[in-house]
Amino acid sequence: MNIKELIKNKLTNNFPNYQIEFSEYLDEFCIKVNKENILEICSFLKNDEDLKFILSEDITAVDWATRKNRFTVVYHIYSLKNNFRLKIKSDVDESDCSIDSVTSVWGAANWQERECYDMYGIIFNHHPDLRRMYMPEEFEYYPLRKDFPLMGIPGSLPLPKK
């Protein structure tokens, strides 16, 4: 069976009550899930014997600026068993800017989520060590949001003491 159909069947059979959208663009398979279910679906995808998505390649977010759900968190995971890359998306709104952390599923998610938090200000619930990745801890803004200007905000970066 085609790996894409396999994922589709497995997810619809195991999570009949969850709303999961499937899409494909330029041969890249993508599933979209509600943010409440992200942890459950991720651990299923990792631990299922036929799928085994054991490598978390990248976690990032997209700021849509004007949409109702302002952010979309995007996960790229890879299955070495099937040589297949899967994209998972989940919408996050600005009013409740948080999503469950998947660090319990993939250890690599630790820094990847920290980077996403640093750049977009999305809180990852139950993250063991949610600090800023690149910017100083005192920095108040989130640089990759679309309302942050390209030239930066003068005076926002504190100079070192002495």
Added chain:
Amino acid sequence: MEKLRKEDVNPKIVEALLRDTDITIDDALDNEMILNMGPQHPATHGVLRVLLRLDGETVMNAVPELGYLHRGYEKMAENMSYYEYIPHTDRLDYISPMANNVAWVMAVEKLAGIEVPVRAQYIRMMVAELARIASHLVAIGAFAMDVGALTVFLWTLREREKILDIWDILCGARFTNSYTRIGGVANDAQPDALAKVKWFIDQFDDNLTECEKLLNSNRIFIERLENIGILPAEVALDLGVTGPSLRASGVEFDLRRATPYLQYDKIDFNVITYTEGDSLARYFVRVDEMRESAKIVRQVLDKMPAGEIMANMPKKVLPKKTEIYTRMEELIHDFMIVNFGINPPVGEIYHAIEGSKGELGFYLVSKGEGHPWKCKIRSPSFNNLQALPYLVKGHMISDVVAIIGSIDPIMGEADK
């Protein structure tokens, strides 16, 4: 390295450092100390800062601090056209800029639906493999220097210098190349450049063996690396480690083989794996990979067909300079592409190649405009560094330097 007072360190980092550790020492000194290593430290390969919690000389816990070279390349990408961003990819992994160029233009071509001529694909493969050799040469040289073998660094850099000379002939720049273009490459590979590549490949094996002899029979080198920083395969995969560091742990994962891009499916090469997973195995993987890369380049030279080096898509690919000056149509296209960009259709793609440090990927979101709506760089050094705290725990403080050298982080890439 300097001893820190508690008030000098951000409280959140102290908290991360003092978190319970699974390291136990037989005869603990009950006298823990926090030591700051970097960002200005010769053995951290750039501006990596690591805070170490020590008991005597044993590392109990380590917290890497990134961001000292953060230039906001993802933000900049959102504000410039796809063409304008090519020179900026040089500054990511500045030891192998050619591979970054290739990765970027391939991602854009996938997004915009551009087919690249076969000759250009072979040239890209050639430069990507030479970039891998150059990167591994620096990695091994600097690594050996970190553990005290200084001569090797001079010898490997002598070899790398020859590659830089090849870059000079190919594209006119030795270091920041910006050689690839969307739809092809900037210049055709001239016969003298190809002759120089052939000469380099022919003499490379002997010279590499010479460098290897200096290290493989060096007892200090071997003893400082054997069984230091062992990374089991399942931990490596869990922490997102890719590239030579993952293959040294026995996982046969190479994107050139797993998801063939360019013309790699027509090339015969081996994916090097070792099973030990220690620092020494990571060194061996790099040496053997250079030999494989040389093998690939040799096949590429044999198989490279004649033909065009730029795709014939006037609305998306920049025309030749001579045509811009003499023909109206080309002038208009040049004006439109330079001023308004190539406007790929609405959509999003992720494309990754096997860079010299591991999986180098670009995630691009297009809204149909001339500049990307979002660009995410999946950098291998960033993800590989995440394994550092795991690797150094329980080792001596002098092993930290060896372990950092063995995972070969480039901070330009890790910090973006």
